Amino acid sequence: MACAVRSGGHSYAGWSTGTGLVIDVSPMDAVRRDGGRAVVGAGTRLIDLYGELASAGVSVPSGSCPTVGVAGLTLGGGLGVTSRAYGLSCDALESVRLVTADGRILNCNREENADLFWACRGGGGGNFGVAVSFTYRTHEAGDVTPFSLRWPWARAAAVVRGWQRWAPAAPDEVWTSLHLDTGPGTGTPTIEVIGVALADAGAHMDRLTAAIGADPDSSDARSRPFLDAMKFLGGCAGQTVEQCHAQGSLPGQRPGGNFPRTDYAGKSHLAYKPLPDDAISTLFARFEQGNDVANRSALMDAMGGAIARVGPGETAFPHRKGLFCVQYLAPDTGWLRATHASMEPYMRGTAYVNYVDPDLRDWAGAYYGPNLGRLRKVKAAHDPGRLFRFPQAL
Incomplete structure (x- = not known):
């Protein structure tokens, strides 16, 4: 019988459920500080991770969606809003407790079960066993400054050109994401850069504007406590930690939850080189065609900084030299596949395993690159019978 492992339940392909045995670790959501470390249950949602650590003024580099589970994020690498400053989620990981296919409970770190520890830092969730606990190094988390800049669509090409020259080499303390969208209720495309600066954002906004060569139509920046900033970026600004959950009584939900469930699919690329002009034109055409279609997005998240200072083979996450990650989102799978x-x-054969894509033909090479062979050896050593299997399992 196949086993599906479930944490946050955010698998785009729906592989955190199945017709066989579903092992749901969601109730394992305790967060405990231990000096400069945090011991975190595998069912913890990001909003709870941020909320529990906020009173101590510390955090762990993670993503922005409040309902995402920390386990899946970390096991796939863990791109997030402080990754350029502090590395991926898996870079802050010091150990993981894993239940293997033969029922053993293993502590995996640099000294014990080092092969599994390496594989659990970017090798994807559900491949090697059931992770039940993570121990992370924490970093200080004081006030930070979320900011945004918006340009008219007529300036979009200049914005992409300037942003992709500036963002991957910007100071580590600033992270940005370039958004192409057609918002709810409209098919009109828009372009915006959002970001987070660990200190004052003004100088970074000025340098980005200079790189683009055009002043934005509007901009905004406001210093906030770290937890408030994560709520703001996650779409639940001004709400309580409980309200930043989905409503319900199931594990991971809260009775007072107010975070909406959305319905869309996603795909991804990793850009190792700046997009040439014809690639930019091709992408824009996808947004300009069928302008009566809403809710289409391409999100370009800057990499570089601390991410790139780890070698591609030091952890299982291979895309250390990527300039930015592109995530395409839409409820319309036809538009998504064509885009x-x-x-x-232009970005041949690359993808981020946390944006799992059931349509990929060479998914293993796209997700894992040169680390694929070593990952398959770890899989064979610890799950030779492939108890943990799904359509894109190793």
Whole structure:
């Protein structure tokens, strides 16, 4: 019988459930500080991770969606809003407790079960066993400054060109994401850069504007406590930690939850080189065609900084030299597939395993690159019978 492992339940392909045995670790959501470390249950949602650590003025580098589970995020690498400053979620990981296919409970770190520890830092969730606990190094988390800049669509090409020259090499203390969107109720495309600066954002906003060569139509920046900033970026500003959950009584939900469930699919690429002009034009055409269609997005998250100072083989996450990660989102899978296909010639054969994509043909090479062979050896050593299997399992 196949086993599906469930934490946050955010698998785009729905592989955190199945017709066999579903092992749901969601109730394992305790967060405990231990000096400069945090011991975190595998069912913890990001909003609870941030909320529990906020009173101590510390955090762990993670993502922005409040309902995402820390386990899946970390096991796939863990790109997030402080990754350029502090590394991926898996870079802050010091140990993981794993239940293997033969029922053993293993502590995995640099000294014990080092092969599994390496594989659990970017090798994808559900491949090697059931992670039940993570121990992370924490970093200080004081006030930070979320900011945004918006330009008219007529300036969009200049914005992409300037942003992709500046963002991956910007100071580590600033992270940015370039958003192409057609918002709810409209098919009109928009362009915006959002970001987080660990200190004052003004100088970074000025340098980005200079790189683009055009002043934004509007901009905004406001210093906030770290937890408030994560709520703001996650779409639940001004709400309590409980309200930043989905409503319900199931594990991971809260009776007073107010975070909406959305319905869309996603695909991804990793850009190792700046997009040439014809790639930018190709992407824009996907947003300009069928302008009556809403809720389409391409999100370009800057990499570089601390991410790139770890070698591609030091952890299982291979895309250390990527300039930025592109995530395509839409409820319309036809538009999504056509958009991804149109950009494939420019970012050939790369994808982020946490944005799992059931359509990929060479998914293993796209997710794991040169680390694939070593990952398959770890899989064979610890799950030779492939108890943990799903359509894209190793």
